[in-house]
Amino acid sequence: MHLFLLLILHLPAAIAQIGPEQCRYALGMEDGRIKDQDLSASSQWYDTTGPQNARLNCERGDGAWCPKGQLEPSDSQYLQIDLRRLTFLTLMGTQGRYALGLGKEFAQQYRLNYSRDGLLWRSWKNRQGKEVLDGNKNTYAVFSNDLKPPVIARYVRVIPVSKLSTTVCMRLELYGCPWDDGLMSYSAPVPSLNDSTYDGVQDKKKLTGGLGQLTDGLTGLDDYRLSHQVQRPGYDYVGWRNDTPGILGYVEMEFVFDRPRNFTSMKVHSNNMFSRGVKIFSSVSCSFKLHPKAAWEAEPVVFNTVLDDKNPSARYVTVPLNRRAARLLRCRFHFADVWMMFSEVSFQSEDTVLSTLPTQMPMMGSSATSDDVIMKTTPTTAATPSSTASSEDGNTPVLIGCLVTIILLLVIIIVLILWCQCVCKVLEKAPRRILDEDVTVRLSSCSDTIVLQTPPVPPRSRHPPADPHYERVFLLDPQYQNPAMLRNKLPELSQSAEASALLLGNPLYDLLLLTSCHMASGWFGAFGGGYAEPDVTQCTPHQCFNSSAPHYAETDIVRLQGVTGSNMYAVPALTVDSLTRKDISAAEFPRQQLIFREKLGEGQFGEVHLCEAEGLPEFLGEGSPLPDRDGRSVLVAVKQLRADATSQARNDFLKEIKIMSRLDNANIIRLLCVCVSSDPLCMVTEYMENGDLNMFLSQREMESTLTHANNIPSVSLSDLLHMAVQISSGMKYLASLNFVHRDLATRNCLLDRRLTIKIADFGMSRNLYSSDYYRIQGRAVLPIRWMAWESILLGKFTTASDVWAFGVTLWEIFTLCKEQPYSLLSDEQVIENSGEFFRNQGRQIFLYGPPLCPPSLFELMMRCWSRNIPDRPTFEGLYQALRPHVTQ
Template structure:
């Protein structure tokens, strides 16, 4: 207990709210509390005009800081101030260079950049989006500017701006107060009332990594339609969420990140309570804590229920006790009490004290803590007075102190031993089921009855070698009658039919017409094949682009490949696009490729000496099975010929490493293309904002359906249809590809099963997740999700409200068919008839889903020809 007390550091509690009107203390430029070493600059004329001279009302050196040379309109010369701690900056005052009447340089305009960590820099702008601040009109008068919104930062850069080439010099002072709150960012779903001053990023309808209106010190009025800021839209002071907004059906989840570990006593949330208009304070809040960024969230949250008030419509602060919990990250879920929930300010009260909360933390600190205590006890004689008659009593206490220290050390050793023993036992228990059940893995969902087993498909007795893809898992519900495929097929007629059609194949290869009738092999409803009859190409990128019927040969040679051999030395590598288990995908320049391909070349620019291409390259250490799969993929791709399918142009297989060269589209993938655009409007035209029209979106949908119609006519199953796998050229022609899984940018779109298989579960049909059945019908399901992506402009991930485990659980609801399954919402841009088509793609019964031929015919009339 004494050791714990030695580790506690107490600092006065932080002040929760800051009033920008009162927060105007000089921060120390003029009186030199900000030291010379904290002032740096991008350049200086001479040492006498260095940054140390940029102090208001100071005539040291040559009278100011002056960047070197003539300042050009395009320059970004800066003076940087390190405030040594997070500061709430509200005002700045500037002067020119006076130098006893000899100076005549000043900055008429300037900008501000700032950073909280010295790494990520942000540009300040006012509430209307203007970055410029008015500077000086002479060399001696001080011009003071209020910084609205205020800046929360440790580092500040003042950047003089000149309309014409000229010499400028500056002196300045900063005004504000310490930011004792310690909050450095908050993340939240995008509110219906925009957080217009937020300095983080917007990613998939979520604000991430910044601060904004919740920390600007301005509380909203009782009537949220009235604003304390002039010339602002109604509701400006508040961040508001509706309970029917995507991402906020039951609660709004916010995450708060702090500069260092703190013990939090309370959180204060300024909330609107205008209940006559459907706005109330939150009904309850649940906050979880993370003591360190690398640790997991602690299991026990703090839950607080508010007392709802239906009589007083005044906005008010709600204080949430946080019970002195230690954390660097806090995640809070605010639950709706009505249609709307609106916040204008959030602050935290804390102490800069770290209490050891877990025995594991103490055990890791054991050695250093014991040495600290030892240092404390042994350093005492150095400062002690000369021995006297009173020392005898101290000598009597020495054995007691030694005994306490030995006891503490023994306790720490025992704790460390117990931790190591628990880890060892966990490893043994972890390995035991694998020995018993081979590679069965159990995943528990939120409901006890919804446990599922992820099971690898057995090797069929007639196969001479294991399946090509050991990373794929089949998923079955953990119910006695559902633990084997036969029971499921007996329960679901459509699965029984799929087993009968399994001989037809249905993958990315030539159908074996000797084993089924033409009607069976080429019908638009797509045969449902048995899993064990399918070879799954792992491919270079680690993806399973197409399901392939089992081939009759064990290996392929060069004579089986119809693509031409391209001179390897004419490929110039430019950039790595992605990588997988056995290879990499590169962006390359192919010199002389149009001439090499000759007449009928699919390349649009025949007159260029070199063109951009994508090159899949097999790694030198790839297995023989991967090498054989690579050659099979080449053979299959060389036979695809459709304007909306990526084309194999040539190969390099005469020597290692094996390469295949495919088309590369200038506009990249559809996901990235759409996420950077807005829907076309007069506003986008006026401000030159990249945009697309509704007609463009429909045209994209038609092209994807056309490409998938072609694949379906050959019974080829893509398995990973999504906007990330659709590439665009500069004329917005779409070609379906398979690079998505190989790119780190889209790693969050794939669910990793125990570190092995990766599956795009948010795009997969329920039977693909639960039974491992990939068919043209499951591609139709993915096509519906792809349409949804297109008409949300790829601004969010499908089922963004659900975790990966909940997505799998939702597929179980489709299987049980009790009306509890969750569908994607209708995008605002999507015509009702088109959303109805999406819903048909997500039909629970497989035969009820439309064929790609029907989808193409339904979509084509919507496009303006």
Template sequence: MHLFLLLILQATAAFGQIDPAHCRYALGMEDGRIKDADITASSQWYETTGPQYARLNREEGDGAWCPKEQQDSSDSQYLQVNLGKLTFLTVVGTQGRYARNSGNEFARAYSLNYSRDGVLWRAWKNRLGNTVIEANKNAYASVINDLHPPIITRYVRLIPITRLSTAVCMRVELYGCPWDEGLISYSAPEGQVMMPPSSPIANLNDSTYDGTRERRRLFGGMGQLTDGVIGQDNFLRTRQYHVWPGYDYLGWRNDSLGTLGYVEMEFVFDHQRNFTSMKVHSNNMFSSGVKIFSSVSCLFKPHLNADWETEPVAFKTVLDDRNPSARYVTVPLNRRAARSLRCQFHFADVWMMFSEISFQSEDTILPTQMTSPTASEESTTMITTKTATSPSATDQPDVENTAILIGCLVTIILLLVIIIFLILWCQYVCKVLEKAPRQILDEEVTVRLSSCSDTIILQTPPVPPRSGHASAGSTNTDPHYERVFLLDPQYQNPAVLRNKLPELSQSAEASACGGGYAEPDITQCTPHQCFHSNAPHYAETDIVRLQGVTGSNMYAVPALTVDSLTRKDISAAEFPRQQLIFREKLGEGQFGEVHLCEAEGLPEFLGEGSPLPDRDGHSVLVAVKQLRADATSQARNDFLKEIKIMSRLNDPNIIRLLCVCVSSDPLCMVTEYMENGDLNMFLSQREIESTLTHANNIPSVSLSDLLHMSVQISSGMKYLASLNFVHRDLATRNCLLDRRLTIKIADFGMSRNLYSSDYYRIQGRAVLPIRWMAWESILLGKFTTASDVWAFGVTLWEIFTLCKEQPYSLLSDEQVIENTGEFFRNQGRQIFLYAPPLCPPSLFELMMRCWRRDIPDRPSFEGLYQALRPHVNQ
């Protein structure tokens, strides 16, 4: 039974840690859940600019909190918010004082101080050590800043920073989620530096630790072990940019700790808890002398001023010398009650590295499982007395008791049989999810897809060896990234599978000249020959790849529509650049930025038939995609191509190109702006309509609203499909809403930091929305209208979960890719998204049809539109 429970814990361990990408809920400044009494300040200008008015998007009083007197660079005025409990803080939003156009005070920058107990205050700094956060450029637009690293705190102070003596005012919202784990500090030896002979130096210190450092030990703080960032299998690779190798791990060398042979860490919690387990994410790259710990022993302290209990909880790890993947190790803690833990992690090799540690516990304090000697003696005395006073206890056998005993034994045997079956099943599942490395090198991309005993290998065109390098038989040992597939250990000729799967064969051949993966024997064409080859391509039409602002294209389109394009070919009108007034940066990509601007005189400029909605007295807001002045010539040409493509689109559910600014640099295109933002953010802030939402004035949507949104998206995609346009990134983040809740499909999602976790990044060079992509798009680079249908099914799933959860949220990126291999093999082991509770059964059946393995079996957008339209109340 103990082994069975341990397997269950290990199976769920990877999903228990808090995720900063999803921990982004408003904490209550705007909606009033944070009370006025919990918002204080160092000073205030007037009573009507007190701290209680520092609420984002609210304009009570005189519109914001304003500190007394003008600020200069030496001032340290602050706004303090008491969150009421420990909170995992990930995002801060700020505004200035607009006061219905009567105010114009705002903070251009600020810093953060925070405290977990209200006594000891710490200064926040980002991963590069900077403490200043860029804030507002005007008084009305809100600026959202992600905190990297996030903060675990109860009290927060925002300190406005200004270079000149000027008045500043602030409105604020804080975003995050409760820190229910209750850990308030950990102590450990300082991390160390690894200097391998043939690899980069790895600095394995805890660079974001906010406690003290004394005698090469960390005391009383929190850092990278609680920031929610999981280290990769190769500890030299990092999930952050512009940091050093080994950044994601805290690591120690065995012989540097004397003769101890272990690392001792101490953990302190906010109050006494019953601990069920501890999860430690540990590296296991044994080829570099790194392994998970061999065993761990933990002592418990019920109160901070008490002595350590003498009876430890010990756990021995099953070491793995075959799979180098980093993993969570779950240590059962047997419901021991404590306020503080001291654990000794014993080395299994030269190095030991951790990236995250978390605890599962219960707030209800149960009696500790340890029994004191007094209690044990009392129990023994009671049993002895009862036995002595029991008349004729051994005179004759009790038939009834014997029958009960036999029944219990039979029950236990049946339970053991069931447990053995479950253990064997778990081992089978673990083998299915077994990780094996897949490396994409500078010169070669290789994907192995197992199909029973047959294997296919698809490769990109080889690059001739660089001068001075080894011969063609050598292999590059510096891969760009490493990801996981379910691989067959045997390699056979790919022609075997090509003959069995004509569709795959054609796709692979096409990809040689279409930019995707191709087989070795068809990759010898030059780029010019490839582009103009008559070989079949993997999309419905010859694909033109547009880098654009985001660094990837929105649409895959017929090549004939954009060949030989110059500025003279652009039909959109040239708008005076000086009439665009910057309001806010909406996002940025590899080659440019997306801005929210106010366009002066735009309705008059566009004249009759303008696609702009009735302004109702409001300013005309537009989205401006701007190419960077230093963009490559390829990016500039692609930007002009994208303008021509956008000018062709004319549908009520597709974002419209209004005008351009291309007569001088930087090149700009001006599109509609949707006041209600994107559908993902809109739905995630709402609940399904009910009596409770009406009574408490909670923002809500009805089932009819969700169905109407689905119909609009299917209508827009039906229009794109009629033009043979392939979107390639359909998701709720790319569906925008105007004031009347009309949905328009766009492509801003990739450029926004808010949705960076939705994209799978290959070392900064490419990003893929793999959780929305069909299996053939991930494995073969095959993008068609049918792959857009797959993404539409995932978008429907998002809508009917109210965007509260990322698709496949319990799977890592690597496991999502592994799952596409199961779709390819089609052996019944693929994992589908679950049916959302709000979703009608007939609609979920429609989603499942969108995720059919075989492309011809998926519905068309015309069919989807016709199937969805009857569900909407006219």
């Protein structure tokens, strides 16, 4: 059956591990996170024009960095920035010397040099080989340059270029995000499809000492002949042919890292256009060594992939590396066809280096996510040349036996499929035992001690559900989509054992709940959780189908889906009347004063843009939530409805505006104004300078002597508790209004310049977080790793399910967002785990206790994940429990 799952599982292509379109965060020149001691220059006119003054939008000293003397065309004066860690750079912004109107110097062009170790310097070139970047046209306006390809470096030198003898001055900001892979270089045989941006040494046989297209954040398309940016067949891929001289059935690549690490996995984005002789690799063997001068460890880790001749989609292949410790990896990728093409290679590792030995621990199915190819783990020992031949001879009968077994299994599978198609008319009975019986719960004890006082709660029920048929999640056959047919089948279904199955995300599920239980439908129907629904934790699914407890019917719930494709809040209908544009209380802002800067995200109905709003503080007048900008424009987020949006979407948009205009809390994103007098309809909300909490925390470490000494961005335990208090405060406010958020997570918590957290709803619209959402039957997307079991299985969303998500958000905060919740489980395993919560037989898997969190706080998280809804704390209780432990 496991083989059956491996063969039929449909796995779509995944996004890159780090993307140049999302990795565009200011690195700290303007706000001072890059310290003065990290800035140096080849020369300067005076101390007042030294490198410490080269900060974008700042007027320190004489207003900029100015190299000494007239800049000649042959000069190579430079400003050097030490970023203190390897960084993925995607954008440069430059200014001249304004000096409050007195300056007149700026650089019309410049070049970039960069280094990963401070010793070997490289010159940046674009994809066409051009080195010079366009600079400024005046002293005050910022000019931005996208770096295509992006740069991976710790040290950056900005070198102004001039065609004539002139004086130049510069201010700048760098944009990107940390390069957590720590990969310094990779080496490989010279590919047949060139690695055109490789910045190392290339001779006739080998690439050595550099990085290139395999680390540029751009994954290739399913058809390798197409390209994202350069219209040249195969440009996005680095490819090898198996008949190339010197390649003996495999491609050997060597990866060098900045320091020793414990490697958990490697992800390789591979093309699988098998109709043209391209396939993912058949197997890979990785060897390890801790130091460059050490010998390679004797026992490599070998993984065999399950080849796919049915789905031509490109995809990530995840190779678990068993936490092996190393600084250098050597991996041999074996061909499965004529061509092997990679577009991205990334590594997941832990900084703490532990001595590890090759192990044959059994793995739980696979550590790959649903976007990855599932693999079989086969650790092997190295063999001498003399023993290899004999071992192959000895293994021949075993291989023949395996092949015969596989053929027999395939025959059985085909018979089963035909039987299911003929007999299973209602449910697609494909029982999947994805979770192993012996999976253990990973709980870590914590050393810190903080006592959190929480209100008493009733004792938890220890009795499992009574219905023995409630055993698994089943997906409905696609042919059952006709509502009339479903109504005819309803009596039959409600009396059958199949009705006890958890019908996830399907119109039949919506109809059953609406007709028989009068509950609000799931994500595909109304966006309301129902605030007085039957307590499904106290009855079996069969009993629930016959429940007559008080409820909100579907007509009592607002069908509100946000512009970004997500829902901001689910609210009772009594909070939103039928309305027109005249009913909107938010002020109409002049559309021409919005200057669009970049797209932050998009969804089914509209887009979210970063804009400059000229004169907005003055427009809002006294009591404006915006800081005083001395007449300068302010940054805002603008949600804009698409021109082709449906009339229902337009009505929902106006309803969302009315709802948001009623929200007034320091920890909820605020609606500032609107543009609805003409199309396209827009709402203008606050923009948080420090981005979302997920990205903010993932770029930081826990405060320590080491972080202080090395100027590493850090946070303290008190900071994390303060963040938790702010989120609980915002959610307490929403709960008091009977608003259900449905998508609470760190990606939806935004931070302003003062690190105030405000809850929003942009997460689903951003490609950066698309892997946090699970797509059901090609339609809805659900943040299942944050959802309570009753939300996944029954489509029930309440304040109590928001409390569950709050517990997961706390877990994210105290892991500094270094990993995804349930990172060792695939999406299907997460859904299966929710079934274990319902069955309550002690086999459900909880998130482990983060080492950073106090034990009492982890106990609070566990209460948020109580199986029984009444056992979960309220947001009022959570706020009161957390607030006393924040330093005032």
